[in-house]
Amino acid sequence: xxxxxxxxxxLGRGAAGEGVGHWWGQRVSAxxxxxxxxxxxxxxxxxxxxxxxxxxxxxxxxxxxxxxALLLLALCWHSRLGVQVVIEDYVHAPALKxxxxxxxxxxxxxxxxxxxYALLRVALRGAT
Amino acid sequence: MSARPLSPxxxxxxxxxxxxxxxxxxxxxxxxxxxLCALVYWLASAAAGESExxxxxxxxxSGLVRVLLWLWLAAYCYHFVNGLRHLAWDAGFGLERxxxxxxxxxxxxxxxxxxxxxxxLLFCPRAGVP
Numbered sequence: 001x002x003x004x005x006x007x008x009x010x011l012g013r014g015a016a017g018e019g020v021g022h023w024w025g026q027r028v029s030a031x032x033x034x035x036x037x038x039x040x041x042x043x044x045x046x047x048x049x050x051x052x053x054x055x056x057x058x059x060x061x062x063x064x065x066x067x068x069a070l071l072l073l074a075l076c077w078h079s080r081l082g083v084q085v086v087i088e089d090y091v092h093a094p095a096l097k098x099x100x101x102x103x104x105x106x107x108x109x110x111x112x113x114x115x116x117y118a119l120l121r122v123a124l125r126g127a128t
Numbered sequence: 129m130s131a132r133p134l135s136p137x138x139x140x141x142x143x144x145x146x147x148x149x150x151x152x153x154x155x156x157x158x159x160x161x162x163x164l165c166a167l168v169y170w171l172a173s174a175a176a177g178e179s180e181x182x183x184x185x186x187x188x189x190s191g192l193v194r195v196l197l198w199l200w201l202a203a204y205c206y207h208f209v210n211g212l213r214h215l216a217w218d219a220g221f222g223l224e225r226x227x228x229x230x231x232x233x234x235x236x237x238x239x240x241x242x243x244x245x246x247x248x249l250l251f252c253p254r255a256g257v258p
Binding site: 027037041049050055059072076079082086114117118119122 | 164165168171172175218246
C-alpha cells in the first residue's frame, strides 16, 4: 500500500509514445484489405475452383503471388490485432490473459508462415 | 484496482440498433479469424499437389463445410462494409447520432446486397466448381 496518489505515481513519467501503434496498425491493415480482399473475391469468382491446374497457374501468374502475400500479411496482422482486443476485453484473469495474448500472437505467426510457405511453393513450382 | 466500470458494457444501455452492429463487427471479426485457417488450408492443399487439392476441394464443397463457407462470406461482407463505416468515423465523418443510425441501416443493406451477389457468383452451379 503506497501513500502516493494514483496521479502522483504517473505524473512526470511522460508518454511511452507508442500507445497508438495498435490503433494505427489496425487501420493501416484495414486500408490494405479494402483493395486486396476485393481483388481476391473477384478473382475467386472468375476461377474454376475445382481445376487444380487452373488454380495453380492463377496463384503463380504475374503479380498474383505478391498480392496474395500482401493479402496474407494484412489478414494475419489485422486478425491478430482484432483478436487481441477481444482477449483484453473479455479475459480478466492475468495469467489466462497473458496466455491468451501469447497464443494469439503465436497462432497468427504460424498461420502467416504456413500461408506464405504454401504460396511460395505454388508460385515457385515452375521455377525449380 | 477499484471496481470501476470497464468497457465493453453490453447490458447497461437502452437498446438501439447500432448496438447490434457494434457487437456483430466483433463476432464477424473473430469468425473471419477462424476462417483464416480455412484459407491457408486451401493454399496448403494447392501446394501439396493435385490429389491433395482434389481432396480439399471435396471437403470444402461438402454439406457442413459449405454452410461454414456461406457464413464466412456473410461475415466478410458485413465486416468489410461496416469496416468502411469505422474508417469513415476514424477520419472524422459521420459521427453525429442521426448519421450513425442512418449509416447503420445503409451498412446492413449494402452488406446484404454484396452477400447475395457474391453468394450467387461463387456458389451457384457453374463450370468447374463443386
